Amino acid sequence: xxxxxxxxxxxxxxxxxxxxxxxxxxxxxxxxxxxxxxxxxxxxxxxxxxxxxxxxxxxxxxxxxxxxxxxxxxxxxxxxxxxxxxxxxxxxxxxxxxxxxxxxxxxxxxxxxxxxxxxxxxxxxxxxxxxxxxxxxxxxxxxxxxxxxxxxxxxxxxxxxxxxxxxxxxxxxxxxxxxxxxxxxxxxxxxxxxxxxxxxxxxxxxxxxxxxxxxxxxxxxxxxxxxxxxxxxxxxxxxxxxxxxxxxxxxxxxxxxxxxxxxxxxxxxxxxxxxxxxxxxxxxxxxxxxxxxxxxxxxxxxxxxxxxxxxxxxxxxxxxxxxxxxxxxxxxxxxxxxxxxxxxxxxxxxxxxxxxxxxxxxxxxxxxxxxx
Amino acid sequence: xxxxxxxxxxxxxxxxxxxxxxxxxxxxxxxxxxxxxxxxxxxxxxxxxxxxxxxxxxxxxxxxxxxxxxxxxxxxxxxxxxxxxxxxxxxxxxxxxxxxxxxxxxxxxxxxxxxxxxxxxxxxxxxxxxxxxxxxxxxxxxxxxxxxxxxxxxxxxxxxxxxxxxxxxxxxxxxxxxxxxxxxxxxxxxxxxxxxxxxxxxxxxxxxxxxxxxxxxxxxxxxxxxxxxxxxxxxxxxxxxxxxxxxxxxxxxxxxxxxxxxxxxxxxxxxxxxxxxxxxxxxxxxxxxxxxxxxxxxxxxxxxxxxxxxxxxxxxxxxxxxxxxxxxxxxxxxxxxxxxx
Numbered sequence: 264x265x266x267x268x269x270x271x272x273x274x275x276x277x278x279x280x281x282x283x284x285x286x287x288x289x290x291x292x293x294x295x296x297x298x299x300x301x302x303x304x305x306x307x308x309x310x311x312x313x314x315x316x317x318x319x320x321x322x323x324x325x326x327x328x329x330x331x332x333x334x335x336x337x338x339x340x341x342x343x344x345x346x347x348x349x350x351x352x353x354x355x356x357x358x359x360x361x362x363x364x365x366x367x368x369x370x371x372x373x374x375x376x377x378x379x380x381x382x383x384x385x386x387x388x389x390x391x392x393x394x395x396x397x398x399x400x401x402x403x404x405x406x407x408x409x410x411x412x413x414x415x416x417x418x419x420x421x422x423x424x425x426x427x428x429x430x431x432x433x434x435x436x437x438x439x440x441x442x443x444x445x446x447x448x449x450x451x452x453x454x455x456x457x458x459x460x461x462x463x464x465x466x467x468x469x470x471x472x473x474x475x476x477x478x479x480x481x482x483x484x485x486x487x488x489x490x491x492x493x494x495x496x497x498x499x500x501x502x503x504x505x506x507x508x509x510x511x512x513x514x515x516x517x518x519x520x521x522x523x524x525x526x527x528x529x530x531x532x533x534x535x536x537x538x539x540x541x542x543x544x545x546x547x548x549x550x551x552x553x554x555x556x557x558x559x560x561x562x563x564x565x566x567x568x569x570x571x572x573x574x575x576x577x578x579x580x581x582x583x584x585x586x587x588x589x590x591x592x593x594x595x596x597x598x599x600x601x602x603x604x605x606x607x608x609x610x611x612x613x614x615x616x617x618x619x620x621x622x623x624x625x626x627x628x629x630x631x632x633x634x635x
Numbered sequence: 636x637x638x639x640x641x642x643x644x645x646x647x648x649x650x651x652x653x654x655x656x657x658x659x660x661x662x663x664x665x666x667x668x669x670x671x672x673x674x675x676x677x678x679x680x681x682x683x684x685x686x687x688x689x690x691x692x693x694x695x696x697x698x699x700x701x702x703x704x705x706x707x708x709x710x711x712x713x714x715x716x717x718x719x720x721x722x723x724x725x726x727x728x729x730x731x732x733x734x735x736x737x738x739x740x741x742x743x744x745x746x747x748x749x750x751x752x753x754x755x756x757x758x759x760x761x762x763x764x765x766x767x768x769x770x771x772x773x774x775x776x777x778x779x780x781x782x783x784x785x786x787x788x789x790x791x792x793x794x795x796x797x798x799x800x801x802x803x804x805x806x807x808x809x810x811x812x813x814x815x816x817x818x819x820x821x822x823x824x825x826x827x828x829x830x831x832x833x834x835x836x837x838x839x840x841x842x843x844x845x846x847x848x849x850x851x852x853x854x855x856x857x858x859x860x861x862x863x864x865x866x867x868x869x870x871x872x873x874x875x876x877x878x879x880x881x882x883x884x885x886x887x888x889x890x891x892x893x894x895x896x897x898x899x900x901x902x903x904x905x906x907x908x909x910x911x912x913x914x915x916x917x918x919x920x921x922x923x924x925x926x927x928x929x930x931x932x933x934x935x936x937x938x939x940x941x942x943x944x945x946x947x948x949x950x951x952x953x954x955x956x957x958x959x960x961x962x963x964x965x966x967x968x969x970x971x972x973x974x975x976x
Contacts, residue, residue: 592679
């Protein structure tokens, strides 16, 4: 037998130390040149300078809830340099529910839970049918009765005492659900071939978009009462709600119009050639495609309006931000701004981040056919 | 016919149709029917109107509302509080959204006349002052020439400041900041030498926001008059009388030594003034169109003026204000009740 030499490769050697492992990664990405090394070191120094004081303020030097056991928790807080979480422990119910009667605060809590529940099931595709409509038709009156009371043995709570999270969620929920269909009609109107409808839609959209929300709220709060006879008043919350609806509709209309214009012309022509009526064409062919395209900007607008509702505090409706500010006017607890703003920022973040995550999921699931 | 007069006539009719519906006693009847007084208060001003952590209103302005409700309806909790911003307050009162405004509102001629309002007696005499760091070595506002001054825009504070410095031929550099917490931060960080706002505000800021209150002094000069009191709209003189005399009753009670604690004892007092005030000798309540226990109920609810002051803004509260000019006239202050007889 011939001695055929089979080639036996040497066992492979590990890559050079300098290019592998954690050290290699550091070297390749953070210290590849002298100036990259310098920037890395500067940033590390900066982060340390930034994070250490924050951690110290939030955790190490903070006055925790235990201070509430003492006679004057605010004074205990003032002696420490760190955050005063005792402030949140004392005031969280006020910030969340405003001046809603203290013993009745289970009602706004339940109302918020029901509203969030409605939104959650609305987000689930399994409920995208008639059942969902029934849920809302039952849910909204239940929430309203819970909040205002006056029947079923619930004590009546006037809207002037509503506040905090229920107000923020309520104003944005009602505002957006009513404004959305209005916005769709305005968008269709703006593209209509009928001149009167088109001009009215354009005038409305441009007029509303041309002024800040704050002026619409001021108008509804200050000007409207002057035109009504003395003693005749429209509830201030209702006035603000109408202002928000009118304002949101104009913005949503432009978002929807963007979607409408992105639907290819062939789709309209195909629908026309099938002999569909205007409403069949719009409802079955154009809108489903247009709204799907509009998901990212729609959610963007929704998130924006959820946060914009805090502007109502300028007409002395106390949403989350207003309630937090009002809490700070208590003589014993003045000056704990950072803590209260951090607390409401966290609440806003939870809501807005969930909305944005859901929209990403939704985009993926309704765009499977056209994903690029 | 000249166009102008037609327009003027039209405008007059337009205004009249809004103003006319206010009839005498309309407000009193509305309050009695509703069983609650609608009271406009500040959205949040420490010591004057602010909520506690359970959402109950407290403060000096709030207690005035409760006293009026107690006098009219016998129940200090029969008040619907409406928080109002500075811009909203007069519209809310004129349009009837609130019956009375008890919201640190300065009594001025234009407000009293052209806005169609009536001011009840002053419940707190305030005035604009200056606060400086103690190590600045200044003891009088007249030594402040060339100083940088932290001030909030929009109110009369800015105007008073400019007037005062101009009148005394001094220079100053304003640092104008909108948000109160930012003004506080700027001043205590040393961005300006002087902080100016109402003296009551300065005292409370020094007490609660200053890192060390002893490092700051409030200068003795008060450069403006800010008499604050409850306000009603024109048109219901009986309601105006009720608000006016409720405030006087609170002040009179302090002068006569009637407190919420010794009230029942005082019912047996032999002093004719006390007897008239508390309705033991009838007549006062009837004259106002109220029950004879009006003043008794108001004092039982919130105490006399001195008690209200000490509870909300006095030296033992975080605001730590001295009585000063808000003391009784018998002790050198300005609080003087017209005779209740």
